[in-house]
Amino acid sequence: MLKKLLFAIAATVAAMGIAFAQVDVNKADQAALDTIKGIGPAKSKMILEERAKGEFKDWADFEKRIKGIGDKSAARLSEAGLQVNGKSRDGAPVKVADAKTARK
Structure with a gap:
């Protein structure tokens, strides 16, 4: 029972780490893009197709x-x-974590 609980906690912490990872749109593969909440397979495919025409210059682009x-x-x-x-x-x-770091 304790082993299952520890495994569940470890899995939750690992999933949280993936959810907050920084992913650069000009470097990421489809799997990395899919880890971003709000980007699914269709959107990541669209991003990769557009990136093949040239990297994104900035957010406006x-x-x-x-x-x-x-x-x-x-x-x-x-x-x-x-x-x-x-x-x-x-x-x-x-x-919140970024704001605390910025104050230091």
Whole structure:
């Protein structure tokens, strides 16, 4: 019983780590893109097809080229860990952990 409980806790912690991982849209494969909440197989395929035409310059370029991504959805994707060229989107909510780090 204790072993099952510890395994369940470890699995939960591991899943949380994946959910908050930073994923760069210009470097990620389909599996990595699919880990971002709000991106499913269809959207990740669309991203990869557009990226094949040229890397995304910035968030504005990403929003312009990917159908269905506007200001609000881009902010949510950024909050979930998506980045463009290593940068989060301006105006995306700051995570509590990030805010604590920023104060130091």
